[in-house]
Amino acid sequence: MIGAPTTPHARRSPPTESSSGRVHLWRTWRGPLLVIAVVLLGSALVAFLQRSPAVTGPLDPRSTAPSGAHAIVDLLAARGQAVSRVDTAAAAVTQARGSSAVIVITDSAYLPDTALAALRHSPGNLLLIAPDAAALAELAPHIALAGPAGLRPVAAGCSLPAARLAGPVVLGGELLRPDAPGGWLCYPWRSPGSAGQPPVSLARYASGGRIITVLGTGAPFTNLYLAQQGDAALALNLLSTGHRIIWLVRPPGALPVPAGSPASSQSLIPPAATWIALELAIAVLLAAAWRIRRFGPLVAEPIPVPVRASETVRGHGRLYRERRARARAAVVLRQAVLARILPRLGLPYDAVPDTICQELAARTQRDESAIRAILFGSPPAGDAGLVALAGALDTLEGQVLTQ
Amino acid sequence: MxxxxxxxxxxxxxxxxxxxxxxxxxxxxxxxxxxxxxxxxxxxxxxxxxxxxxxxxxxxxxxxxxxxxxxxxxxxxxxxxxxxxxxxxxxxxxxxxxxxxxxxxxxxxxxxxxxxxxxxxxxxxxxxxxxxxxxxxxxxxxxxxxxxxxxxxxxPAFPSRRHLPAKLSQLQRLDGQHRALLRGPGSEFDSLREYVTGDDVRSIDWRATARRGDVTVRTWRPERDRRILMLLDTGRTSAGRVQGIPRLDASMDAVLLLTALATRAGDRVDFLAFDRQVRARVVGAQRPAVLAAVTNAMALIEPSLVETDAAALASVALTTARGRSLLVLLTDLNPAAIEQGLLPRLPLLTTRNRVLIGAVADPAVDEMAAGRAAADEVYDAAAAELARGERRRISMILQRSGAQVVDAPPAKLPGELADAYLGLKAAGRL
Known part of the structure; x- marks a missing residue:
């Protein structure tokens, strides 16, 4: 028996095994570890199964959202017009070299001045969709913005074949006002009572050997409006100025650069936020000061070390297991059974095996040699043999004791 | 602040x-x-x-x-x-x-x-x-x-108190029996009465018969005022836990039941807790106060992590026990501790006194001995059988040396120890 500083008391402490500390640790942590593993695996699975989120800028050829341009690009491909999607102006300029390209600028707001300048000098026709003032000034200086308008079907009202053939088209967005005559101006927005040249939605003119088309809205190109009125026709007609179409979209993560001076991130924080953060920090400190002091000192408790009385027996059993001490275990089990049945048989403790076997055979009507093999046989050959021997001993003992 | x-x-x-x-x-x-x-x-x-x-x-x-x-x-x-x-x-x-x-x-x-x-x-x-x-x-x-x-x-909680009424009624039945003609070395002469058919002829008092001219028998009353010395071993073997509670606490429960019973039976109870020195001692307390005194003394006892000094224990027991006593020793049947400690000194104790040894058996060992499900369990069962065999052997050696041994799991020990005491009392062998 192992002595250890124990203090008797009625608390039922769970028995501890010093050697199973690692097992205990494992048992303690396997639950949380399993949960963490499941969460990680699950999120990884979800991440794999999910299609990578489409870079869904408006008028993106890959986007199937209502504001995307997947449908028109499909139509173009069916007609044999190659569409290459680029997200930088430099790439667009590079690809535009060669024969009959048209660059579609879907979102000029994010384009820096250098990109606009590069586009201005690039070869190929230009199609500007809903440009901002800066892009117009650089790429189509004769055209100015004339205020917004709601989307509605508008008649062509011009002689441009592309527009005339398409019929009424759902348009709106930014309206355009040319400040110099020339080119085509289509889809005028006539308001009652106003005189002079009405603002238009589409302007097309030739300049420096390239055709520049400005459309006040991207609506005809979007998946949403493509099927309405003559939108599809207009879109396809407008794009037929080149065989290769270079579709310049907003680069992923790009923010439109504000017109003014670049703002620092600090200037975006309202001044009160700093004070509130300071006061929050003070509140946290006060809360820490509140919780930091214990309500009175700790009270020490002499903790007893619980030791099982059966610890040595268990240790002995583990030694037997370790050494696979079958022979020894068999001897012990046989002796124990003999010690219990001999008084029942009315035999002395030092009775010889022959006598015992004869007596047992007579009592149980079993074969004497079988009984001899059980009680005095050779040591079992394997662990299975040991278990079988233990079972046989139990059966024999049961037969004797229940008589 | x-x-x-x-x-x-x-x-x-x-x-x-x-x-x-x-x-x-x-x-x-x-x-x-x-x-x-x-x-x-x-x-x-x-x-x-x-x-x-x-x-x-x-x-x-x-x-x-x-x-x-x-x-x-x-x-x-x-x-x-x-x-x-x-x-x-x-x-x-x-x-x-x-x-x-x-x-x-x-x-x-x-x-x-x-x-x-x-x-x-x-x-x-x-x-x-x-x-x-x-x-x-x-x-x-x-x-x-x-x-x-x-x-x-x-x-100490004294959970075995619930056995007390049953044991007391056994004691009273014993009292009635004793009015008959049982006689032991410790029983005392009670009275003379006329012989009735069925009385043991050996109890006929011939001198009184001659004096009265009528066949007269002696009756005996159960022995009273016997001395009982409870010895509680607080050495290392008392620290091991059986079913979650230390052996010492299970032994205390048994001591308390026996003390309560013996004081009601009119015996004098003394109490000693000992490992290498006396840890607690209740000697010569007045009968109604004994149980309280023993309970109080036991409250502070904790198992010590030392080997019990059996020689010193025997000598303290002999000096404390005044006259013929029943020595009740609560210890563990640990082969090494008993063979080298108590066994050589047992004759000293048994020459004049009756010795009753109570030990807390561990049901966990019995459970292990019954394991058959796998080879590992059978190995454990062999170890458990070995331990049980040793315990039986020690118990037999002690009994051969004149001590009576009660080896029972914690729940049964107080009751069985009380039964052993009642048995001794019934046989008039205190």
């Missing part, structure tokens, strides 16, 4: 003020206000040093029971006390509530009651009383701990 949650809450509320004014001055003002209130709180909180504490309540409790201790707080200061009061005890004392809040006007008093449900035997001492005296705003408080001593003695 210590802050309260209100200080942090005030700072959070200050955020609202700052949101309204949105200037640095608001921040300064809010924090200055909080600081001022904290200062006022600290200044105006009732001083803890002006409090006077007194305790009343239970001084003893049975293990598993609940004791109540009142703590009276008198405010001798001049300010109103608004405070949280914590009466701290060791964790195993099972004190509740953790703390109470009280308001005591100047010169007034208030009380708190702490319920203690101890989980361990022994003396539970009150640690400290801590007071958190809050100021008028309740943002900050003064905190101080004071020592207000109190001790609760936690007595």
């Amino acid at each position: 210590t802050l309260t949650g209100r200080a942090a809450a005030a700072a959070l509320a200050g955020i609202g003020v700052i949101l309204i004014f949105r200037v640095l001055a608001a921040v300064v003002a809010v924090n200055a206000a909080i600081l001022t209130m904290i200062a006022i709180d600290l200044l105006l909180a009732a001083p803890v040093s002006a409090l006077r504490f007194t305790r009343t309540g239970d001084a003893t409790v049975l293990l598993g029971g609940t004791a109540r201790v009142q703590l009276e707080v008198r405010n001798a200061g001049r300010r109103m006390l608004r405070a949280g009061v914590r009466d701290a005890w060791r964790p195993s004392a099972g004190a509740s509530p953790h703390s109470v809040s009280m308001r005591v006007p100047a010169g007034g008093q208030a009380a708190m009651t702490t319920s203690l449900t101890p989980q361990r035997r022994g003396d539970m001492q009150a640690a400290v009383v801590t007071v958190r005296s809050r100021g008028p705003f309740g943002l900050a408080s003064r905190q101080r701990s004071r020592r207000v001593p109190w001790t609760i003695r936690v007595l």
Whole structure:
């Protein structure tokens, strides 16, 4: 028996095994570890199964959202017009070299001045969709913005074949006002009572050997409006100025650069936020000061070390297991059974095996040699043999004791 | 000093003020206000040093029971006390509530009651009383701990008390039997009466028969005033836990039942707890007080991690036992400890006294011995059989040397030991 500083008391402490500390640790942590593993695996699975989120800028050829341009690009491909999607102006300029390209600028707001300048000098026709003032000034200086308008079907009202053939088209967005005559101006927005040249939605003119088309809205190109009125026709007609179409979209993560001076991130924080953060920090400190002091000192408790009385027996059993001490275990089990049945048989403790076997055979009507093999046989050959021997001993003992 | 949650809450509320004014001055003002209130709180909180504490309540409790201790707080200061009061005890004392809040006007008093449900035997001492005296705003408080001593003695639980009525009725039946003609070396002459058919002819008192001219028999009454010395081994073997509780506690239970029974039977009970020295001793106590004295003495005994000195134990037992006694030794049938310690000294004890040895058997070993499910379990079963065999062998050797042995699991030991005592008494062999 192992002595250890124990203090008797009625608390039922769970028995501890010093050697199973690692097992205990494992048992303690396997639950949380399993949960963490499941969460990680699950999120990884979800991440794999999910299609990578489409870079869904408006008028993106890959986007199937209502504001995307997947449908028109499909139509173009069916007609044999190659569409290459680029997200930088430099790439667009590079690809535009060669024969009959048209660059579609879907979102000029994010384009820096250098990109606009590069586009201005690039070869190929230009199609500007809903440009901002800066892009117009650089790429189509004769055209100015004339205020917004709601989307509605508008008649062509011009002689441009592309527009005339398409019929009424759902348009709106930014309206355009040319400040110099020339080119085509289509889809005028006539308001009652106003005189002079009405603002238009589409302007097309030739300049420096390239055709520049400005459309006040991207609506005809979007998946949403493509099927309405003559939108599809207009879109396809407008794009037929080149065989290769270079579709310049907003680069992923790009923010439109504000017109003014670049703002620092600090200037975006309202001044009160700093004070509130300071006061929050003070509140946290006060809360820490509140919780930091214990309500009175700790009270020490002499903790007893619980030791099982059966610890040595268990240790002995583990030694037997370790050494696979079958022979020894068999001897012990046989002796124990003999010690219990001999008084029942009315035999002395030092009775010889022959006598015992004869007596047992007579009592149980079993074969004497079988009984001899059980009680005095050779040591079992394997662990299975040991278990079988233990079972046989139990059966024999049961037969004797229940008589 | 210590802050309260209100200080942090005030700072959070200050955020609202700052949101309204949105200037640095608001921040300064809010924090200055909080600081001022904290200062006022600290200044105006009732001083803890002006409090006077007194305790009343239970001084003893049975293990598993609940004791109540009142703590009276008198405010001798001049300010109103608004405070949280914590009466701290060791964790195993099972004190509740953790703390109470009280308001005591100047010169007034208030009380708190702490319920203690101890989980361990022994003396539970009150640690400290801590007071958190809050100021008028309740943002900050003064905190101080004071020592207000109190001790609760936690007595052994005596769960086998429920066996006592049954054993006492057995004892009474024994009494009636004894009026008949059983006779043992310890029984005493009671009276002479006329012979009735069926009486043992050996009990005929021929001298009285001759005197009276009528066949007369002697009757005997059960032996009384026998001496019983309980010896509790508190050495290392008593520390091992059987079914979660130390052997020592199971032995104590048996000692208590036997003490209760023997005092009712009119015997004198003495008690010794011993390992290398005497740990507890109850000798010559008056009969009604013995059980209480033994219980009280046992409350403080803990197992010592030393080998019991059997020689010293034998000599102390012999000097303590006045005249012929029944020696009841509660120990473990540990082969090494018994063979080298007790066995050589047993003849010393058995020459004049009767020796009854009680041992706590471990049911876990029996469970192991029955394991057959896998090879590993069979190995364990072999180890368990070996241990049981050793225990049986030691028990047989002890019995051969003249001691009577009761080896039983904790739940059965008190009852079986009491039965052994009743058996000895019935046979008149005390």
